[in-house]
Amino acid sequence: MAVVSTVTATAIPSQAASAATGGVVVASGLHNPRDVQIQADGSVLVVEAGSGPATPCPPPAEVGRNRCLGFSGSLYKITGSRQGRVVTGLPSEQINQNYGTSVLTRIGGPVQAEAAGDGSYRISYGLSGLPSDREALGAGSGPLGTLSTTGGKVLGDLAVHELEHNPDAANPGTTEVFSNPWGFARDGRDFLVTDAGANDLIRIHPDGSTETAFAFPTN
Template identity: 45%
Template sequence: MSNSRTSWKKVLPAAAVAAVMTAPMAAAAPAQAQTDETHTVGLTVVASGLKNPRGITAQSDGSLLVAESGEGLPGCAAGTRCLGATGAIVKVPFGGAKSRVVTGLPSTAVGTADPAAVNASGPAQAVRDTANGGYTVLASLGGPGTPELRSSLGDAARTLGTVFRTGDGKVLGDLVTHEATLNPDGGDVNGNPWRFVQDGSGFLATDAGSNDVVAGPGDGTTSTKYLLPKNGTAESVPTGIVKKADGTLYIADMGGGQVGGSRIWKVPPGQQPEVLVSGLTNIVDIAFDWKGDLLALSYSSSSLAGAPTAGSLSEIDLSTNAVTTIPTGDKLKQPSGLGVDIFGCVYVTNNSVGTNGQLVRLSY
């Protein structure tokens, strides 16, 4: 992948959102990563046969939710984009077998000669909707993330590129229309919503196409909360986002898929983003560990201008900003989502492109 948004959509699903408010870039020295050689990471497959698995949400009962972007329409001709109803939400109880608690969600993909290698866009993250029942889902669309692409797929695609509720189908924020209308970074119109956190009755979502974080109060309207600046000439590509109990946000950006281009931003309540650490590579998700520090998941250790190499995991000590690389060898293959359950166990969605994805638990 290069530093353009066009190439980003080839690796992970795409869709949209935005409105304008530029965040100043704070100075920060590149992260000086140390490798923790005292632990050997073990990997246990908790669930397999997942179809383009994306984000992980840890629940208070010890279970995990995994968003499946699906496989588009099975049998779709190679080179043709099709819409299917193969998106899903998977629940994995601690120590139990996976079950799809929601099925039939929209999923779009371009058909491939090898159906098992299809790269679909659809549900990318899901959380329990305790107020209304069902789930709140962020769904990507695929590039170029425009209203025209979505319309071409038919009315059944209306929730792609949005944050919506499964209980009643209500769209809480249409990120595709937002990007097409406002285009906050002034580039090509191509949205790619990736992760979100709940914010009161609404949400804050990262958009890896618009390079911003978008706020939605939950009534269908949206506004740009932060516009993350480029890292030199590389697009910021916001990905993971988490929020502490005091309201402090942490936001990861991929830095255009360049080696050393990723940053993690800190946003105290009422303030603008400032760079917490830089010098990381291809960070696609972040999560708090059992100590309250940050874990950061790398999709690939090499530039995405070429084929992705093995991913990796890093820990950021929030008291010192020190970065420690946790040795995972070549065990992480195109990882996408990161989660930590209530017991402190760390999980990753692995082999996340195709229909043979896994949810794995790391031991270190």
């Protein structure tokens, strides 16, 4: 995969057809890239979800889901002409879903990241499940479903919040309890994190406690 930037130009009408230029490849050979963020120092940080485990994760023989954990997630940084991975070994999950007539493979892991200012990074991790699914993956799965630092601190556990509160339960037709955290943003001393699986926006306080900021309607 590659990160591509698009360059556009302003031109008089007679030149408009030839003014647009193609994409410019900034980085290539990325491992399942997710979010791209420009950092305060002007560098570009790309989150790589990875490819799950190093060994193949077999699909379930019957209808159902099989999950395997690896550590192929990473952060890729571009600073001028210098670029490369600044963090490796992040948890990356391969999920194989057997629907009976077909098998769908998905990768879960790091989604969005930002520099914390002390040499570490804050990262939101997907999960596509609940704390029990995370625990079943074994050692090293702890960051999945959370907003955490590369130093190992869990800033907020979105999967636990979904299990305990299920904020969108009042929405018509909503019965599934399911967490898959996605993007996050700073809001004062707190963080706001979207949970694409739980259909909500969660506020994380400095002490790690969580509260529902908004439950999105079913669409």
